Amino acid sequence: MHELFSINWPGMDWLHPSLLLILGSLLIPVFRGAVQQVYRLTLAAAFMVAVFSTVPGVYASFQFLGMDMMMGRADQLSLVFAYVFAIMAMIGTIYALHVKDNVQHMAGFIYAGSAVGVTFAGDLLTLYVFWELMLLSSVWLIWRNRNPISFASGFRYLLVHAVSGVLLLAGIVLYYSQTGSLAFERIDVEGAAFWLILVGFMVNAAVPPLHAWLTDAYPEATVTGAVFLSAFTTKTAVYTLMRGFPETEVLIWMGAVMTIWGVTYAVLANNIRRLLAYHIVSQVGYMVAGIGLGTAMALNGSAAHAFAHILYKALLFMGAGAIIYMTGRAKLTQLGGLYRYMPLTFIFYMIAAFSISAFPLTSGFVSKTMILEAYAENQMAIIWLMLSLASAGTFLSVGLKLPWFAFMGKDSGLRTKEAPTNMLVAMGIAAFFCIYIGIRPEWLYQFLPFQPVEYNAYTMGHLLWELQLLLFVGLIFFLLLKYVGPKEKITIDTDWIYRKAAPRAVGFVHQHGTAAWHAFLAGLRWPLDRIVDAASRHHGPQGTLARTWPTGSMVLWVAVLLAASLLIYYL
Amino acid sequence: MIVKFLDMLVRHGTLLKWATLAFMAVLVIVDLILPSAYDRFAWESWGGFGAFFGIVASLILIALAKGLGFGLVYRSEDYYDDELEGREMSGDPRDEDERNEMLNKEDENNA
Numbered sequence: 001m002h003e004l005f006s007i008n009w010p011g012m013d014w015l016h017p018s019l020l021l022i023l024g025s026l027l028i029p030v031f032r033g034a035v036q037q038v039y040r041l042t043l044a045a046a047f048m049v050a051v052f053s054t055v056p057g058v059y060a061s062f063q064f065l066g067m068d069m070m071m072g073r074a075d076q077l078s079l080v081f082a083y084v085f086a087i088m089a090m091i092g093t094i095y096a097l098h099v100k101d102n103v104q105h106m107a108g109f110i111y112a113g114s115a116v117g118v119t120f121a122g123d124l125l126t127l128y129v130f131w132e133l134m135l136l137s138s139v140w141l142i143w144r145n146r147n148p149i150s151f152a153s154g155f156r157y158l159l160v161h162a163v164s165g166v167l168l169l170a171g172i173v174l175y176y177s178q179t180g181s182l183a184f185e186r187i188d189v190e191g192a193a194f195w196l197i198l199v200g201f202m203v204n205a206a207v208p209p210l211h212a213w214l215t216d217a218y219p220e221a222t223v224t225g226a227v228f229l230s231a232f233t234t235k236t237a238v239y240t241l242m243r244g245f246p247e248t249e250v251l252i253w254m255g256a257v258m259t260i261w262g263v264t265y266a267v268l269a270n271n272i273r274r275l276l277a278y279h280i281v282s283q284v285g286y287m288v289a290g291i292g293l294g295t296a297m298a299l300n301g302s303a304a305h306a307f308a309h310i311l312y313k314a315l316l317f318m319g320a321g322a323i324i325y326m327t328g329r330a331k332l333t334q335l336g337g338l339y340r341y342m343p344l345t346f347i348f349y350m351i352a353a354f355s356i357s358a359f360p361l362t363s364g365f366v367s368k369t370m371i372l373e374a375y376a377e378n379q380m381a382i383i384w385l386m387l388s389l390a391s392a393g394t395f396l397s398v399g400l401k402l403p404w405f406a407f408m409g410k411d412s413g414l415r416t417k418e419a420p421t422n423m424l425v426a427m428g429i430a431a432f433f434c435i436y437i438g439i440r441p442e443w444l445y446q447f448l449p450f451q452p453v454e455y456n457a458y459t460m461g462h463l464l465w466e467l468q469l470l471l472f473v474g475l476i477f478f479l480l481l482k483y484v485g486p487k488e489k490i491t492i493d494t495d496w497i498y499r500k501a502a503p504r505a506v507g508f509v510h511q512h513g514t515a516a517w518h519a520f521l522a523g524l525r526w527p528l529d530r531i532v533d534a535a536s537r538h539h540g541p542q543g544t545l546a547r548t549w550p551t552g553s554m555v556l557w558v559a560v561l562l563a564a565s566l567l568i569y570y571l
Numbered sequence: 572m573i574v575k576f577l578d579m580l581v582r583h584g585t586l587l588k589w590a591t592l593a594f595m596a597v598l599v600i601v602d603l604i605l606p607s608a609y610d611r612f613a614w615e616s617w618g619g620f621g622a623f624f625g626i627v628a629s630l631i632l633i634a635l636a637k638g639l640g641f642g643l644v645y646r647s648e649d650y651y652d653d654e655l656e657g658r659e660m661s662g663d664p665r666d667e668d669e670r671n672e673m674l675n676k677e678d679e680n681n682a
Contacts, residue, residue, distance in 0.1 A: 033678040100671055148655045267636035268644070343573040376611045384612070392628035408581075461608030461615070464598060468621030469628070471595045476629040484633060490651075491644040499651060 014059035014072055017050035017086070018117035018130070025109035029102045037097055040105060044093040051086035051116060054079065058122065067182050070122030077303070077449040081119040081239045084307045085112060087433070088231045088314060095318055095426035096224035107140035108228045115232035119239050123182040124172045127240070131168065131204075135161045138233060141225025142217050150220040156495070157217040160203065164210070168200025187244040198245055204237035205288060206281050207254050208261045212495035214280060215265070219273040219330070223321035226273060230317045231310045234280055238287045238306050242449075247294030255289025256386040258282065263393025265493065270331050270486040272320045272402055276313070279356065279398055282390055283309050289387060290371040293378065296450040301370030303448050308363035308437055312355035315430035316398065319349030322419035322427070323406060329414075332402065332486035337411030342418050346407045348427040353403060355434040357395035357470055363437035365466065366444065366457040373455065392473045396484070399470075400477045405486055595622070 024043045031039050056079065059072030074082075089112040096108065114137060117130030135158070142154035174193035176182055187197055199210070206214040218229050245251060262282025269275035283305070290302030322345045323338065324330050339346040351362070358364035368391070375384040418424070437444045445453040477484060492500075538545050580587060603618030614620045 033675070100675060152654055263632060264636045264639060265644075267632060268640045339577055340574055343577055346577070347573065376609065379611055381612055388624065389628045389631065392625055393632045396629055396632060459608055460605065464602045464605075465621040468595070468598050468602065468619070469625040471591065471598070472622045472625030473629045474591075475595070476626055476633075480629075480633060483637070487640075487645070488648060489640070489645045490648050491640065492646055492650070493644070499654065 014054065014057075015050050016060060016071060016117075016120070017047050017054070017082070018113040018120070020050050021047045021089070021113035021116075022110050022133075025106045025113070028105050028109070040093050040097070040109075043109065044090045047113070047116075048086045048090055051082045054082070061122070064125075067125065067176075068123065069126055070183070071117075071126050072120050073122030073184075074120060075449075076447070076451070077243060078119045078239070080303050080307060080447040080449065081235065082116050083447060084310050085116050085119065085232065085235075088112070088228075088310050091311075091314060091426050091429050092224070092228045092231070094429070095227055095321075095423055097422040098420050099222075099224050101144055101222075103140055104144045104222060104225060107137045107144070108225065110137035111141070111228055111232060115236045118236045122184060124175065124184050125182055127184055128165075128169060128172060131236075132165055134233060134236065135165065138229060141229055142221045144225065145220060145222045153217050153220040156498070157213050160210075160213040164200050164203035167196050167203075171196025171198075171200055184240075184243060186246065198241075198248070201237050201240045201244065202254070204233055205241060205284055206234055206237075206258075207288060208258055208281070209494040211258070211261075211281050212493045215274055215277040215493060216495050218277040218280070219271050221273075223325045226321060227314050227317045230276075230280060230313045234284045235306050235310055238284060238291070238302065241288065241291050242299060242302060246291055246299060248292055251288050251292030252380075252383060253292075255285045255287070255292055256383050258285025258288060259387055259390035260393070261285075263390050263397060265491060266397040267393065267401070267484070268487070268489075268491045269397075270333055270489065272323065272330055272332060272335075272406060273317065275332075275397055275402055276316050276320055279316075279394060280313060282394060283313065283356065285390065286368060286371050286387060289383065290374065293374055293380075295374055295378065297377065297455060298371060298374035300445075300448040300450050300453055300455070301367065301374055304367035304370055304444055305364075307444055307447070308355065308367040308434075311430050311433045311437075312352040312363060315348060315352035315427055315434065316356065318423065318427045318430065319345050319352065320402075322423050325423070326416040326419055327414050331488075332405040333488050335406040335412050335414070336409045337407070338414060338416065339407040341414070341416045342407070344424050345419050345427065346403070348424075348431045349407070350399075350403060351431040351434050353399040355438070357399040358391060358466060359470060360458070360463055360466060361435065361438045363434045363444070365438055365462075366441035367437075369457050369462055369466070370455055388469070392469060395470050395473050396477055400474060401484060401486070404477075404481075598622070 021043065024046070028036060028040065054072075054074045056074050056076070057072075058070060059074070061068065061070045061072075063069070089109070092108060092112070096105065099105070111134055114130040114133040118127055118134065121127035121130060139154050139158050142150050142157060144150075171193050172182070174191075175187065175189060175197065178189050178191075178193055187194055203210045203213075214234070218226055221229055241251065259282045262278045262280070262285060266275050266278040266282070269278060287302040287305050287309070290298040290305070320330075322342065323335065326342065327335070327338075329335055355362035355364040358368045372384060372387055375387065419427075441457060445455070537543055540546060599619040599622050602621065605618075607616040607618070609615040614624075
């Protein structure tokens, strides 16, 4: 891509796209109205140019406190992620063009810039700085929904990631002390450093049981913020896992469990964005599984799937966001019959739904089947079956349940208008990519890390398998329509541990701990009380020694003393 | 125009249904007739296994999810509401909206 327009920036060999975007975003509050809209579009466009003109190589290396830092390591692996992040920043900007909230716009840009900063980071310290910057900016996309639920949810998001950030930093410090190097390559050490960094990455990749922050926070984000959120955090984690932990066996099983965990919970979801959030978990599971396998085809498949996934998942969130924006409702039980009033949103949503379900001629088909093919080539039947099971579940929830109960089905009486033009344009761009990649997969394959890509998704075997699988899932859906409908319920997930169990445990410890402490203090006081009692018996107001004596008796006793001394004197 | 097209599809729902079912039948038949392209797993040579797997997979998932839901994880919608007690946000967000609207109006007037 960089061959098309490589730019010689004056005075430097490379302009860091993240610095451009992050510093540029600070100027957003200066402008207002239409001027600001133009400025935001220009900034996103400049960011795209900066990313796409990056020539593979090593840039911005310097020494910091005796450590080798490298802010710009551009190779095939980092570039494929940077490309899709840049496209996504542009789509997200267009989608949020009408929003009048400077905080959100700045947060979105800093977030996107930091995500690209992570992909270009050649050392772990730079990576960590951008990693935390992503967290600090993205949480505002949740908080700016401005209601108590989002506020609490954002704090949980912040706390979970703060903990994982500390684990990651501890891992980096240990790694540095063991290897003497901060270069971010394959993490090839034994012991705590390996696991700490892995867990730090896995929290961001939403690997169960550390995934609940995602399905907790994303449904509570702003309409436009959720589109940004769906793209960057989990996929930067996929990138870092791919760079640091390819062929890590635990990731194979984690990935397979993720895919099924996500689709199972999605069947139960009622909130449309929560349903989609569970499908982020599920889809990232395919990528994690591919990374765990670690063959060239599996890694290519994971990278391709990340690329395709960012675009169709953003489109799904844009479609769901348009529904919420226009109707103010997010629950499937309160929606229905919207296709007549939001036909374009419906069509764009369905393109994304077919893509995530891996229908032929869409982007999911040419990326997901690559991971499955890698497992087939290695004859790993159980994982292959688990991933295929999740494929069926993906179509069941995203391709059938959500659109049926939101756009078709029972008319909910909502008479809404189509979404604003800028939202539709953003959705249209994403929909174009979903289909374009499906029709011309070689466009995507040329960016993949391991070249040449010798994989053809469109074989008779794949087509027959995939179409049969999906269409017969559809058959079961319509046969069991009564049973698969949404319920007016919420589901608890592993976040129950820190939302219910931990507060209860703290309450229990507090209550019983206080009682025990009081009893302990009373026990300590018992001998003391005895002494005090005895003293007050003798010296207290009623004590023997405190009794008052009349002055008359004093005189008498003095007289007695004097008489006695007189008597002794005469003797 | 798009609405008319979609409405037409909905009106011809029955036709669409039968066409899809016919297409599915053709798929299975073709899969049974054509020699299988792959032989890495045993089931890849069984014709129509995709259809069978699709049915079984959806049944397993629905059963698994509903079992999990009713057995363990379903809660009423106000289950977490006690989290919000005493966490009302300071200031009313609507004030800010009004202020923004005023600013925007000023912008429009200036323009």
